[in-house]
Amino acid sequence: MGTRVAPNAVAAVSEARQWDRLMELAKLGAITGADGAPGVNRPCLSPLDREARRLLIGWGKAIGLTPSVDALGNLFLRHEGTEPGLAPVLSGSHMDSQPAGGRFDGIWGVVAALEAVQALREAGITTKRPIEIVAWTNEEGGRFAPGCMGSMAYAGHRPADAWDDVTDGEGIRFGDALREHLAAEADIPRRGLGVVDGPAPHAYLEAHIEQGPVLEQEGHDIGIVTGIQGSRWFLVELKGESAHAGTSPVSLRKDAVQDMVRAINALNRLMEDPTDVLRFTVARIEVAPNSSNSVAETVRFTIDFRHPDAAVLTGRGDAIEATIRGAVRNCEVKVTERFHALPVEFAPQVTETVARAAAAQGLSAKRMPSGAFHDAQFLVPLCPAGMIFVPSHRGISHNPAEYSSPEQLAKGARVLAQALAELANG
Amino acid sequence: MGTRVAPNAVAAVSEARQWDRLMELAKLGAITGADGAPGVNRPCLSPLDREARRLLIGWGKAIGLTPSVDALGNLFLRHEGTEPGLAPVLSGSHMDSQPAGGRFDGIWGVVAALEAVQALREAGITTKRPIEIVAWTNEEGGRFAPGCMGSMAYAGHRPADAWDDVTDGEGIRFGDALREHLAAEADIPRRGLGVVDGPAPHAYLEAHIEQGPVLEQEGHDIGIVTGIQGSRWFLVELKGESAHAGTSPVSLRKDAVQDMVRAINALNRLMEDPTDVLRFTVARIEVAPNSSNSVAETVRFTIDFRHPDAAVLTGRGDAIEATIRGAVRNCEVKVTERFHALPVEFAPQVTETVARAAAAQGLSAKRMPSGAFHDAQFLVPLCPAGMIFVPSHRGISHNPAEYSSPEQLAKGARVLAQALAELANG
Missing domain, CATH: 3.30.70.360 (Alpha-Beta Plaits)
Structure with missing residues (x-):
């Protein structure tokens, strides 16, 4: 169905709106790196993290999405489907950053999912299945180690209280930081914790910057991520x-x-x-x-x-x-x-959907494994999962000099919009 | 002449006396290394250093040697020649140690010179030239950097006050430590400073442990040191x-x-x-x-x-x-x-004398350069100079595990005795 519904949605993706949102979010924890590079230090479950989430929730509510939070603080924004009882398609990434991080790692995947859903809605495109935008708690592990706590708990990979006693550099327990955080978000509806409390999603698709130099070096717009090495x-x-x-x-x-x-x-x-x-x-x-x-x-x-x-x-x-x-x-x-x-392999159902979307838009795409870890790997056992990469300038990441252009990020959001439309109608 | 006078002197070298003196000196600053190895920490110009020098002076006086000290604290014990106006043959090394040093590095060269001279005297052998036993100040540079201050000043390589402002780990100036030291040795006759105040010696010969594994590995008794690399x-x-x-x-x-x-x-x-x-x-x-x-x-x-x-x-x-x-x-x-x-080459007059002495005693000897620095290198511009090495067990040095056996050290002292007799009659 994607080939029918997608063109309008693709056209509705706004390069400027997506970029402006990223720049607005980049003010929260702004730091300056070498040569004046504009970076971000936004630790998970910090007041800055909460400010960023409030911004996102505001943008979501403004277009009719419904927020909810689970026991790990994973944040969801739901676009309802025409058949609300069906398992949703999940798309997102994380909003926390490395201590001297960039403006795109993680956060773009969340903003891109919002942009894609907003484009679908503005184009008047409904989907059979709900689409849920997700911001996973603590992917980076920069404040509390290890990373990927939110997605691991969602997937039942580890119990929800597994990291309660992990402390940050100031001796604050993860369990205490999480309790404080959930109290601060008490106005947002609580939901069950992933497959621990409910059914699996229908599919998962995460957009992320490559964090490596391959796409730029070889002149591709899109990385069709085949798995995580x-x-x-x-x-x-x-x-x-x-x-x-x-x-x-x-x-x-x-x-x-x-x-x-x-x-x-x-x-x-x-x-x-x-x-x-x-x-x-x-x-x-x-x-x-x-x-x-x-x-x-x-x-x-x-x-x-x-x-x-x-x-x-x-x-x-x-x-x-x-x-x-x-x-x-x-x-x-x-x-x-x-x-x-061990390596993780993404589902052909998702990678082929991404490949079709890129091809339909005349974009140059390369099938490639991800060199870095991502939340997506914990979704692989639950449902067909995959990722979309866009080029990272000089491959720099975990560094204020991290950069992907507004145009590259818009191309990624357009592929995501078309792929989500197809997956949510499948 | 050595071939005539030496056999008696060689026989008079006492393996036990030399070893006992080394062990007596090793009590001054005794430390324990790994596996209980008995090491030494005797910083230059420290009270321990002065105790060691007093022991040496006592042993020298007991056999009729005359002590004297120069402006750098270099200590001399003079065996008079039958022609006292001739330039002396100089032999010795240093008495300070590394902070976690061994019982032989430096100190054996001083004790061996005393043993050699005592053997000559006990054998009733006179020498035409005086022989002066020398203990150079601060060879190691462990307390005050750089090392070899005493021999450098003696040779006029640097002025006597060049290092006055060098401080040790406690902030004590070398100049102050030296003044205090000379005051403590005010009872010992002062002498001029090397070639700055007087003529050059006739020859210089320094005995030292190899500090490398070659002699032991190849089964030699004596290293005829050809120079310093x-x-x-x-x-x-x-x-x-x-x-x-x-x-x-x-x-x-x-x-x-x-x-x-x-x-x-x-x-x-x-x-x-x-x-x-x-x-x-x-x-x-x-x-x-x-x-x-x-x-x-x-x-x-x-x-x-x-x-x-x-x-x-x-x-x-x-x-x-x-x-x-x-x-x-x-x-x-x-x-x-x-x-x-640049490399330093020792004089054939000295190396050949050492080679002859080793051969006359039936010892296995190897010509070899020194890998480490020694006071001897600053004597090279002044007079024919050279060194004698004895084996170091496993090549270990600057370490409490440093070891050369009583027998190896006695062989070295015997070669030194014969060589000194020959040089002092030349």
Whole structure:
């Protein structure tokens, strides 16, 4: 049905309105980064977060949407369907930011869902199913770790009180911050908590900035997100022996820095990937005694390995320890796996809907996995789920310099509007 | 003449007496290291240092030696020659230690000179020239930086008041500590300051533990030190760009860790040395932001490069920056040379004397450069100079676990006795 109803809705998407709303929201927690970049610091469940939510609720109510809040503080704005009893289509993201974050990560997905729904309504397009705009609580994990608490609780992945005792940097408990927050939103109707208290949604579609440079580099408008890649994180510890840099012959050393270099060389060969899909990163290194004229006694370094294909993630990931042991010459080796998340695959029903919408609008689109985690991954077990990416300038994110243009964001909202219309009529 | 006079002197060297004196001195500032290793913390010009010097003076006086002190606190014990007007042969080292030092570094060179002279005297051997045992002030630089102040001032390399304003960790000025020290030794005759106030010595010979593993690994008794290798120290700074480890394709990264690995690989090839004489060390690495899932934006690493041959030091050292620039792919490169000391060569007159003495005693000896700095290097411009090494267990030094056996130290003292006898009759 999307091919029939969508053109009007697409035309009703307002680039200016969406941008103005983002700029209005960006004032709440505005910070200035390097070179004057206009960033945001808006911790979850803070007064600033509540101000942002009130703005959103106001915009939603003004066009006839109904707000509600669940026990985790997840905020919903409901566009009613012609058959209100059917499971809704869910679309949104999060409104909290990193401590030195940008103006688009998360918040655009919420504003885009509002823009899409508003466009549908202004175009006079009804949908069989309700569409619910969602703002998930604490995706970033910047104030309370881990992130994605709202979507995890919604999905029944963890109990609602699982993080009550987590504290922020000032010692405030998550449970207390949440109670205070819900009290401040007591005027907003309460609803049950996701699939814990009710049925699953019909589908989930989240719009988000790419947070990587691929779409910009390759000149695409839209990323059709096929899934979220899997991640394995390792800590490698090498124990050698300190020695005098002047008196100790190189052949007799147990030099932990040189063994680290051997290990990384071997890992680079293991992780070679001409398709450039695999992500292999050594980004944290600690040397002891870290004195320029004392041969390194110990080195600790991290490995961050990601891939969308579980077979690659398992095959190469399982080879990491043996690869290091085979390369290291003089040090004792300890390899510890600290995190292991399998890849998530989005439903063809959603990705094909997004692909059709982009094609119908003559936009250049690329199928790609998401390199970062998102709330969407916790919806995958519940219903057909997916994501839409738009380009991030130079791939910069979690940084005040984060930028996507008004035009790029409008293209994303138009694809979202058409896809939501199709999903909500399916 | 050594071949005639030495055998009696060699026989008179007492392994037990020398060891007992070292153990007596090791009580002054005794500390306990890892695994209960018995170390020493005896800062220069401290009350402990003065106690140690008083012990030495007492042992010297008991056998008829004459103490004297110069303006830097350098302490001398004079064995008179049959022709007292001739320039003396000088032998000794230092009595201060590293903050967590061992029982042999420096102090053995002083005790060995005393043992050698005592053996000559007990064997009834006279020498044409005087022999002066010297304990140089502040070789380690542990309390007041830099080290080798005493020998530098003696050699006129720097003025006697050059370091007056240097302060220790408690804010005490070197000038004040020295004045207090000289007041405490006011009963000891003062003498002029080295070549600033008088003629050069006839020769200088310093006994020292190797502080490296070569003699032990290769089974030698004695190191005939041919010189002190030159050193060049560099700081390398790589500036790339931080990026999300999950979203940023490897091909588009400016990863400072990967460029560091490329640089070290290339430097390892530049510094290849089948003779194992060259010392190339990367021992200090600082990564920013040093977060496991953010591609490294910057890396700073140090290079410590040493070689006894000035041509190698210059040739390969000058190639370091171009080698790094040729290897690095994505980062801006800055290479700063922070220290440059040319190699020092000891006089064949001294090295051959040591070689003859070792051979005459049937000891296994190896010609080798010193990897570490020593007071001896400042004597090189003044007179024929040289050093004798004995094995260091596992090459450990600047550490309570530092160890050379009583037998190894006695062999060193015997070679020193024979060499001093020969030099003092030359």
